[in-house]
Amino acid sequence: MGENCLADLLGRSVSLSQTERDALGRLVIGARQYRRGAVVRGERQPSSEIYLVQRGWLHCSLLLEDGRRQIIRLHFCGDLLGADTLALDEAADAIVALTDCEVALIDRDAIGRLFVDHPRLAALLFALQQIDRVMLMDRLVSLGRSSAQGRIAALLLWIANRLAQNDPATDGRFALPLTQEEIGDLTGLTAVHVNRTMRVLAEQGLITREAGKIYLPDKPRLAQIANFVERKARFDLGWLPPAR
């Protein structure tokens, strides 16, 4: 992510005019650094900003009364998050730093002005939200209909794809800065069962764990276990209004 991170993000989908790039640059009103474990925005907390990940991993999650937790999703570099407070007066989920990270801040009122000044960019944001929604749907299916092996396989495949997308140069091995507890909170399992399940996956040659790095030697078979649907990012944005 360069200087104008939001323009870099939207520029992946459509080519932007200089006017548009400048407008996106003005949306960002600052940046913050967080340490692993820091709470960027708490559940039920009001907030007038949304966030764009610049570096590191974060998650958003909900706590249950009994202290258990469900992690809704992971966020990597380039993800826009926290938009629920555009509609609600309190955040629905907590946003937490999984690794040391940096997020850019985007002012809510500036988003409103973007809708007036740059309808095409607003429409593009709308479209990106749809992609995000589809990902949530896929996760819902995973939790509802897959076994422990399937859920973990889906999670690892999804992470591997996202990392490869952000950095196509990697060899497929990636560090996984998640505890088994956190993997359990992502997949709706207990940490103990995550441990056993990952051992089984490793014994079957579906994943390898060396030097703290994960590798997926047989993605097709993993994808089958995971009921994984690769969503090609084949955008269909013909309906977007013209640029300004």
Added chain:
Amino acid sequence: MGENCLADLLGRSVSLSQTERDALGRLVIGARQYRRGAVVRGERQPSSEIYLVQRGWLHCSLLLEDGRRQIIRLHFCGDLLGADTLALDEAADAIVALTDCEVALIDRDAIGRLFVDHPRLAALLFALQQIDRVMLMDRLVSLGRSSAQGRIAALLLWIANRLAQNDPATDGRFALPLTQEEIGDLTGLTAVHVNRTMRVLAEQGLITREAGKIYLPDKPRLAQIANFVERKARFDLGWLPPAR
């Protein structure tokens, strides 16, 4: 839903100018009727329209290779659905009629024009998408962290709330036009286990089933089992641009 159904929907959140109401009326390019079981839009099918439910119940769902199914969510009167094809060239999920129903059709290109002509309405649509996303998140938590009893309790509470919202005059009893198979597909359970679980809920006095109607006599206790978080629709729309 009256003549200008989209205006009725958005008018719940903000007060609309006549110009805006007219613009929303022009978005709707027709309506269609479906019989129970009819497929409004198939999975992986391209589509250039989105839908607004006028009457009846629908669901959107994904099929797995082995024939199992996960129903992502239910849609009632006033719900806007199918917006994933604003970003993708193929629908992610199928939209199926659960009862005889009627849906209004909204043209995709018209949505694009709305972003240019009525930025406030576009922003409002964006905000409503966030509400929708939060509901998906709550469902994700339910599937990930609740027992069978909890998942079914959450589903019933959510349905009861939605129906009461659409028609505040009811006495709390409602017809549930879902088979136990469908409830299973919603909650990630088998039909057999749905049956047993609902019997237990009935034995505990948490639900009653008479004359085909469901009633929830003890919502607080049900909500506790369900880990149910009532999301007050307390909108915070101060960031919206001015009306036109």
Added chain:
DNA sequence: CGCCCAATTGAGCTTCCTCAAAGCTCGTGG
């Protein structure tokens, strides 16, 4: 009346959870 689909019930089994106890790793302070 017969048929079809949904609901119900039983029996046995698999998956995942709970509780508990070791091991491992890495940073910190003596």
Added chain:
DNA sequence: CCACGAGCTTTGAGGAAGCTCAATTGGGCG
């Protein structure tokens, strides 16, 4: 440099929740 924690991982044993397969019942409709 080493001992000590703290947090994470790993393993075991037993139990609970939910699944599968199969059979039966019930209700609506031609």
